[in-house]
Amino acid sequence: MDTNLPASSHPRVVIIGCGFGGLRLAKALRHAPVQVVVVDRNNYHNFQPLLYQVATGALEADSIAYPIRKIFAGQKNFFYRMADVHRVDSATNTVVTSVGDIRYNYLVLATGSLTNFFGLESIERNAMQIKSIPNALNLRSFIFQNFEKALLTENPDERQALLNIVVVGGGPTGVEISGSLAEMRKHVLPKDYPELDLRTMQIFLVEAGPALLGPMSPASQADAKRYLDEPGREGAAQHVHQAL
Ligand SMILES: Cc1cc2nc3c(=O)[nH]c(=O)nc-3n(C[C@H](O)[C@H](O)[C@H](O)COP(=O)(O)OP(=O)(O)OC[C@H]3O[C@@H](n4cnc5c(N)ncnc54)[C@H](O)[C@@H]3O)c2cc1C
CATH class of the missing domain: 3.50.50.60 (FAD/NAD(P)-binding domain)
Incomplete structure (x- = not known):
């Protein structure tokens, strides 16, 4: 051709x-x-x-x-x-x-890079990536589909699972998306889902290293952790936990 x-x-x-x-x-x-x-x-x-x-x-x-x-x-x-x-x-x-x-x-x-799963095959199989616009739209749609299902189920364990979000990797993207999910939990979802008790929605940020934002300065690492952990703060991820 x-x-x-x-x-x-x-x-x-x-x-x-x-x-x-x-x-x-x-x-x-x-x-x-x-x-x-x-x-x-x-x-x-x-x-x-x-x-x-x-x-x-x-x-x-x-x-x-x-x-x-x-x-x-x-x-x-x-x-x-x-x-x-x-x-x-x-x-x-x-x-x-x-x-x-x-x-x-x-x-x-100049074809860019692929998501690094650090050899974790189960994460590669099950996690959603965020490298492209279709990836981001899939993630958005998946979250909202889970909320729709959470509204319908009578099983509390299933509802909790549908409301839990696990973010793998405490680099800049993991920190940003966790914070943004927390903002969504606080400002957007209560209006869209008044029937759901969104206090039970949990966002877990999992990082294998000793700190968030590994390559950045200790001051930035501490700021990010404080920002994500602080309850009640505007936009903070109230339920983010760091797995050390
Ligand atoms: C969620 C996220 C947040 C980020 N935040 C920041 C930030 O805050 N600050 C920062 O500096 N960097 C950030 N980055 C990193 C930054 O976006 C990348 O370093 C940068 O995009 C890399 O540029 P690139 O030109 O190498 O590749 P890309 O921007 O990935 O571009 C590669 C292009 O190649 C095309 N392509 C690939 N393979 C083929 C093929 N076989 N045929 C045809 N086309 C192909 C793709 O469609 C794409 O358009 C972030 C990255 C992500 C994923």
Whole structure:
């Protein structure tokens, strides 16, 4: 299949992935004598730092997804193809994609990273990830489906299980999402679910290391812990526990 890219007298730089890295490079090349071709399976740039807000209903997905073509409107040497990259054939300088082959003079891989489960297979099998917008929307929908089920069950143990949320990993994302879930518990859910006793909703943040926010300063670690533990504080996670 042909990807219909125009011929150019300039060398072609193919960038796979339009996350922070790919986007920045493609912009930096706007005046360079090259043809820039960005390939991403999604036609939007996803601002990952706010995924937790989408997962907890504080933001709509649109707010953190920017159309790639709009970002680069006016950049004359820029071309975009929405495609899944299957493999790279370095012998022929070809990227093999779901919409056809793309030849390159220079190739940049900016495909991001996968969730690190630290070898915990059961977590990998059972946990929901938060790396993409579909992940965040799935998580949001799952939480609300559980609340709907909690309303219907007569079994108190089952209801409690449906209201419990376990966050694995006390890094920045785990801390942010726990805090955001606590805000949701305090401000959003009581209005949506007046029939449920939301004081019984529990959010557990599980961290194997001795502190939250492992690589950060001891002062930030202590602040995060205090913030999440403090009962009654605006937005605090009243039921977050740290498993040491
Ligand atoms: C929930 C969360 C919160 C975060 N918060 C912060 C923060 O507060 N501050 C901070 O500095 N960093 C934060 N980060 C980290 C930051 O978002 C990443 O470091 C950054 O997005 C990495 O950029 P990247 O360009 O390497 O990859 P990504 O941004 O992951 O982009 C990779 C792109 O490649 C595309 N792609 C991958 N494989 C293929 C393929 N085979 N074919 C086609 N396209 C493909 C993907 O669709 C994606 O668009 C957070 C990350 C997450 C998940």
